[in-house]
Amino acid sequence: MNRPLRFCMITTFYPPYHFGGDAIFVQALANELVFRGHHVEVIHCRDAYRLLARHEPPNGYEDHPNVIVHGLESRFGWLSPMATQQTGRPLFKGKAIEQVLSRGFDVIHYHNISLVGGPQILTIGDAIKLYTPHEFWLTCPTHVLLRRNREPCTQPRCVACTLSYGRPPQWWRYSDLLPSSLRHVDRFLAPSRFSMEMHRAHGLELPLVHLPYFLPNMDSSREVASPPPGLAAGSPYFLFVGRLERLKGLQTVIPVFRNYPKAQLFIAGKGDYEGPLRALAAGADNIHFLGHLRRGELRFLYTGAVGLIVPSMCYEMSPFVVIEAFAHGTPVIVR
Structure with missing residues (x-):
């Protein structure tokens, strides 16, 4: 295929509305793709950042001018990401996400979707769908497999552990929502072989391939x-x-x-x-x-x-x- 491709990145956090390396990677990837002549749009959730940070970020966007960023906001504010956390669905942002994806993309690349849309966001849109798991959210409600914020988790006790973090349990994890939504993804891109092993050890039989992170020049x-x-x-x-x-x-x-x-x-x-x-x-x-x-x-x-x-x-x-x-x-x- 010789023509430029149309990419849409979907992630909860994106600079400057972010906390860590996964958002930095998404930004680097988006800008590198644009630098190479492709079309890139990014969907992220400003409300999720405000819920956790309780303030506005220190800077504005610093992207290539051709990166189109959709920083989603709901009139319900922090209730929007909380509703997604509890239901696994983009209850208050679903229409906005559908509107962006209706523009037509060759590739939809999911990253941290925990508060921007939950598992159900994987079912929206018609394109090749990729998912990079930057944390262990697919297997762990707290994302990090650290039992009660004290030691690495080897024997899951998810409800008690989630409560110890001061978060409400995610009852949708005990339904068919996650496995049925994951079937809409064509490939899962594991940033390390360890990540592949850990996901498989937790019972996730997914079409995983190893694709390490990269740094821009x-x-x-x-x-x-x-x-x-x-x-x-x-x-x-x-x-x-x-x-x-x-x-x-x-x-x-x-x-x-x-x-x-x-x-x-x-x-x-x-x-x-x-x-x-x-x-x-x-x-x-x-x-x-x-x-x-x-x-x-x-x-x-x-x-x-x-x-x-x-x-x-x-x-x-x-x-x-x-x-x-x-x-x-x-x-x-x-x-």
Whole structure:
């Protein structure tokens, strides 16, 4: 096929309405496809971001001008993603999604669909359908297979575990909704072989193929590598990049650096667990919280770091930050 293809990406989060690496990957993929001459539209849910973040994102969209982004909003606000979480259906956004998909696409590529439409969104539209599972949402209501936010899950107790996270159980998971919806997908693109093994181990017999993440050509990046404002120079530093949540395990790393002043720890990211982490680091002059950084600032930090630290307590699919570090020749230390 010689003509440009029409792609539609469907995901809950998309920059700047996002929290982590899956949204960064979707944005990179969308922009790379447009750069190669294809037509790309993105559907995501602004209400879902506002429900979880409780504020507006810090920046606007930074995409190729030919990437068309549909940031869906409902007059019901946060009730819209909550209704999807509980029913597995795009109750308040279904018509808007159908309207976009009615434009006709060659490929519909699903990513994190948990709050933008649930399983039923897989049945909407007529195209080749691809699904990249960036987390374990297909098998785990909390997405991460971390039992009660404490240890990797080996024996599921889903209702009790979901309640321990402060979330209501998803009773649709005990119906035929998920398996019947998955039958509408042509291929599932696993970012790692481990991801394939884990999904199969949990009983999902899907047409899975291994397709690793990619990074766009850094030489053509529009953002020049530059230091974050106020960066403390000096001794060698290690780097953490990601959401500040308990499951990311940073609380096990900070005490090490409190007792090792010869190196600095730079922490790039924001999250609900930032308060306890800052309290744990209080008084340690070699531990620095940098907040949300731009792409060029992260490139600068990757290049100079002794190593990237990935201390996650949960199973990781294929952390995007690891690929970014390797692209800069930076070693990675993982749990």
